Amino acid sequence: MITVLCGGVGAARLLRVLRHADAATQLNAVVNVGDDLVLHGLTICPDLDTILYTLAGLNNDAAGWGLRDESFRVMDSLETLGGETWFRLGDRDLATHLYRTHRLAAGATKTMVSAELTSSLGVDVALLPVTDDPVSTVFQTAIGPLTFQEYFVRHRHAVAVQRIEVIGAALARPTDAAIGALERARRIVIAPSNPLISIDPLLRVAGVRDVIRRRRDDVVAISPIVNGTALKGPADRLLAELGYDVSCVGVADVYGDLVGTWIIDDADEQHANALRQRGHAVLVTSTVMGTPADDARLAAAVLS
Ligand code: FO1
Secondary structure, three states, X not given: OEEEEEOOHHHHHHHHHXXXXXXXXXXXXXXXXXXXXXXXXXXXXXXXXXXXXXXXOOEOXXXXXXXXXXXXXXXXXXXXXXXXXXXXXXXXXXXXXXXXXXXXXXXXXXXXHHHHHHHHOOOOEEEEEOEOOOOEEEEEEOOEEEEHHHXXXXXXXXXXXXXXXXXXXXXXXEOHHHHHHHHHOOEEXXXXXXXXXXHHHHHOOOOHHHHHHHOHHHEEEEOOEXXXXXXXXXXXXXXXXXXXXXXXXXXXXXXXXXXXXXXEEHHHHHHHHHHHHOOOEEEEEOOOOOOHHHHHHHHHHHHO
16 A cells, blocks of 8 residues: 655656556555635635546646546636636536535535545545645735635736745644555655645644654655756745755755655756755656656656
8 A cells, every 4th residue: 555645736647657557556645635725616626636537537638637628618608707717617627516516515525525536437546635624725925815726826826925824724634544544555655746835735734744754764755846947837936935945955854854765856866965964765766757668667666
């Protein structure tokens, strides 16, 4: 059993690579829910849905979110009515939000709904929200507080961030399923998601860091920063804005003493000693996913 701490796109791609490399191992995804939002009265869980769609083979790989072969007729009609369309909800994607919202209104938890959705779409990875309690990532910026999607989508993350808060995290409790997945896994993997806006919000849920720290020797993290840049999204700029080194070493400083082994890219070989001096083991390999050979190499590094 392997448990992966997940944000959105980077985690979804890693899970797809691991699933393809080893069909036998039970894979658990403990997923951030700080991106979640209620819009048009619908509860939307972007990180859970990105992983669900990617593992179901239904995702729009180029966009990094939503479904392939999608249409936006509802959004176009909503635009005509003068409704809110800055957060693009595809016609088929809406079915997921309608289903989840209906089930939550009936008293189901996000954990239960995630299990129903993975079952309906034939996904054999356990999709586990880190908590079923309300948490919300908020960015304190030069133009005032922004919710995650206001920052990421509405303002295209083109605004400087002074601080990141996760409202509700101190009162939130990790689910029993998430704790069980973290305690029973032979290995815990921190996916190459955005360390500050996807993984750290997940770690701030009360009790999660303690569970992971106890398992430090079995915790492996893949750096999302390669050669000073993020493969996707604003992770590199955010690290700089919040005073971290824009490298795998800066990411190691975000996670601190949770990580036993860092897997870094060949391009970052020169940082290996700094990581070892921080008490981490280091494995240098090709960490950029994309070709079958690279995917197999990364999977072998994570699984071995
Ligand atoms: N990202 C965008 O940049 N623009 C969008 O209009 C957008 C809509 C959207 C709808 C559903 C969903 O699950 C994700 C969506 N995303 C969109 C991505 C979203 O911002 C994610 O939170 C990020 O990918 C970070 O995980």
